[in-house]
Every structure is written in C-alpha cells, then in structure tokens.
Amino acid sequence: MEDFKNLIKQKENGGRKGFDSKSKTWKPHKSAEGGTDTIGWGHKLTAAEQAGGYVIIGEEKVPFAQLTEDKNNILFEQDWARKSQDAAKFINEKGDWNSLTEPQKLVSTELFYNLGNKATQYKNFRDKILTPNSNFIEEIDRSYTDTEGKKRSLTERTDPIKTWYREQDKAPAEAARGIGSYGAVSPYEPQMPVAENTTFG
Numbered sequence: 001m002e003d004f005k006n007l008i009k010q011k012e013n014g015g016r017k018g019f020d021s022k023s024k025t026w027k028p029h030k031s032a033e034g035g036t037d038t039i040g041w042g043h044k045l046t047a048a049e050q051a052g053g054y055v056i057i058g059e060e061k062v063p064f065a066q067l068t069e070d071k072n073n074i075l076f077e078q079d080w081a082r083k084s085q086d087a088a089k090f091i092n093e094k095g096d097w098n099s100l101t102e103p104q105k106l107v108s109t110e111l112f113y114n115l116g117n118k119a120t121q122y123k124n125f126r127d128k129i130l131t132p133n134s135n136f137i138e139e140i141d142r143s144y145t146d147t148e149g150k151k152r153s154l155t156e157r158t159d160p161i162k163t164w165y166r167e168q169d170k171a172p173a174e175a176a177r178g179i180g181s182y183g184a185v186s187p188y189e190p191q192m193p194v195a196e197n198t199t200f201g
Contacts, residue, residue: 004106007164008113009076011157012042026067034147039064040072042113043079083112090120095130103168104129104136110161111140114154137165 018029018039028037028045036045039055054061057075067075087108088097100108108129112119128136140161143153 001102001106004103004110004164005076005080007160008110009041011160013038013040023065024068025065026069026072027064030147032146032152033144039075040067041076043075044116080109080113084109086112086117087119091126091130094126100129103165107137107140107161107165114157115142137162 018027019025020027026040028039028050031038031044036047036050038044043055045055049055052061054063055067055075056062057071057078062071062075084105087105090112091097091100091108097105108125111122111125115122122139125136125139128134128139140158141153141155142158143151145151
C-alpha cells in the first residue's frame, strides 16, 4: 500500500512545489486546472481554507506557516481516507467494495483522489472492475483542461499506475510458482524532484 501512495505523491507533486526548505513548511501553489490553489500532495484548498490561510486536519485549522512535513503527510492520509470512502460508495452502487482486492481498491481510490466527483462518470471502470478477469485498468485514462483552455492527457500519471497494478496482479501467480515475492520492494519509490502537480482535488 505504501509504495502505491508514494507513487501518487510523486505524481501529485514530485517537484515538491510550495515546500519552503528554510522553514520546512508547505505553502499553496496554483492548480494546473485552475480554481482554488493546491497544497502539499494534491490537497485542493476549499474556498474557506484559501481565504483563511489554513488547512483543516481533523478539527484543527492549521495555518500554512505551520504545515510541516509530518502534518502534510497527515493531511494526505486524511484526504486519501475520504476518497477511499467515496470510491467504496461508488462501487457499492453496483457491486461489493469488499469483493475487490487491495490493489483494486487503491486504484479506485486514486481515481477519486485525482478527479474528485468527476470520478463518478467512470461507469465503465466500475462495471469492468466488478467483472472477473476484465481489463479494467485501461479505463483509468483521463485528461484535463488547463487554465488556457487546452486539453491535456494524463498518461504520465496513469501509465505508471497501470504498470504498478499489473505487477501486483501477476505477483501472486509468480509466487505460487516460486518466482519473486508478492511483498517485494516496489520500483516506484518517489524520486524527487519530478513532474509538476496535476491534481484535480
């Protein structure tokens, strides 16, 4: 699970945009798709957060100037947990979230983490992930419209996710044949810096 989350952090903000190396805190930066700013690992600020200069972690309003590395990671986990609930609700409308494998749940959660409510438009994804032996992973392709009105593909985000999933999918069979280990170290540990943030919420 952690290797996948590290991959998502890398794709959200591998260049660590907004991180102040002197104060060791995170500040907002412009969102690629416009709207309110983004901070940390893809947290899309609400209008209230942006106006007030804080993020909400639990019940605490944390000023940007106090958003340390540790608190930023807590914010990510909070957002991830909420998006996991959204993904579960979406899947449960047609099937059973608990019938999915852990890698399938992670990929589903990422869809909502990146797209927010727009992920509910991915009904083919849902239908296929609930169908045994389907190639549902191809349904995660997406694009976005930047602030200049240009449509941008996000293959640089989705291709590594597809690769990660396929490796998880084949690992149990390989383990059964004595090849490799399902718990092997992933090649997708974050390497900073990399691409700029392309979050959707």
